[in-house]
Amino acid sequence: MFTGQVHAREFAGGTYLVKMFIDLVQKAQTDKGLKELLRHYKYVAIPIINVDVREALINDPASWTSSSGLWKAYVNGTDGNRNFPGVLWGQVSKGNRLKWNIRLTPGGDNYPGKTAGSCPETQAVMKWLYHYIIVDKARCLLDMHQQGSIIYAGKEWSTRAQEKTAEELRKKVMSFLNRGNSSGRTYKIAEDEPEYGLNGTGSTITDYAVSLASGAKFSVAMGFSAYTDGEREYMLMELGDLDKAKFPINAPNPEFSTLTIEIGLGQKYLGNSASTRKLIATEYKKYHFDALLESLPELLP
Numbered sequence: 001m002f003t004g005q006v007h008a009r010e011f012a013g014g015t016y017l018v019k020m021f022i023d024l025v026q027k028a029q030t031d032k033g034l035k036e037l038l039r040h041y042k043y044v045a046i047p048i049i050n051v052d053v054r055e056a057l058i059n060d061p062a063s064w065t066s067s068s069g070l071w072k073a074y075v076n077g078t079d080g081n082r083n084f085p086g087v088l089w090g091q092v093s094k095g096n097r098l099k100w101n102i103r104l105t106p107g108g109d110n111y112p113g114k115t116a117g118s119c120p121e122t123q124a125v126m127k128w129l130y131h132y133i134i135v136d137k138a139r140c141l142l143d144m145h146q147q148g149s150i151i152y153a154g155k156e157w158s159t160r161a162q163e164k165t166a167e168e169l170r171k172k173v174m175s176f177l178n179r180g181n182s183s184g185r186t187y188k189i190a191e192d193e194p195e196y197g198l199n200g201t202g203s204t205i206t207d208y209a210v211s212l213a214s215g216a217k218f219s220v221a222m223g224f225s226a227y228t229d230g231e232r233e234y235m236l237m238e239l240g241d242l243d244k245a246k247f248p249i250n251a252p253n254p255e256f257s258t259l260t261i262e263i264g265l266g267q268k269y270l271g272n273s274a275s276t277r278k279l280i281a282t283e284y285k286k287y288h289f290d291a292l293l294e295s296l297p298e299l300l301p
């Protein structure tokens with residue numbers, strides 16, 4: 001599974017995913033091995049989640065610039081990658097100390113929304129995630145962003161098996177992207193969520209996806225995802241380590257892992273100017289994004 005450009009100014013994610021699929025399908029016309037591979041693996045994508053502000057940034061970037069630069073958020077000033085009702089939504093509850101990347105008012109970035117899952121875009125992506133993670137038992141989700149040539153993997157609240165799979169996948173994808181680039185900039189690792197609880201960042205697409213895969217369900221009482229033993233619902237903090245929880249966590253998709261790939265480096269890679277388009281086109285080939293889809297089955301742990 002692939003998602004891209006939930007953050008409007010991060011054009012590379014959306015552009016790459018469309019191009020990656022075009023490259024894959026074109027190559028499969030003449031490549032028998034690849035055609036065969038596509039019989040066994042299903043690829044699904046939402047290349048551009050934040051379509052409205054993407055469009056706005058193409059037509060009128062000056063009106064969609066705030067003190068922190070070009071907009072990331074949806075048109076209503078909610079940051080789509082803070083709006084998912086995953087297990088960490090509790091950190092934005094009233095009274096908790098917020099991290100720098102959560103803000104309390106709508107704007108160009110980091111506002112998590114009036115309520116968890118409040119945006120129609122979030123709700124559409126939630127249905128899509130549920131179908132492929134729970135019904136189709138997808139193997140992985142790669143969410144494409146743009147900040148600092150890093151790859152996030154693993155969530156503290158996933159089961160140990162899921163965490164291990166994500167870590168292995170990251171290692172392989174990272175050396176795939178870095179192949180031949182050892183002398184220049186390389187993609188590096190970053191910890192997704194160093195500790196969980198009330199000071200986490202939470203509420204991203206991958207947070208929610210892992211919540212689903214590890215067995216959390218939406219709690220009407222709490223307004224975000226929680227774990228249940230059938231009798232009552234537990235917040236993540238009550239359980240601590242999922243592998244040592246008081247009741248068995250039956251992860252419905254124990255193989256599932258997520259990666260967040262941050263493409264490029266720095267402000268000059270953001271937006272849709274002619275110079276940015278040039279930079280991301282070079283990045284695409286240099287770091288082998290053109291071959292990532294066809295190689296992914298081999299990279300899966």
Ligand SMILES: [Zn+2]
Pocket residue numbers: 007010081144145146
């Ligand atoms: Zn982003």
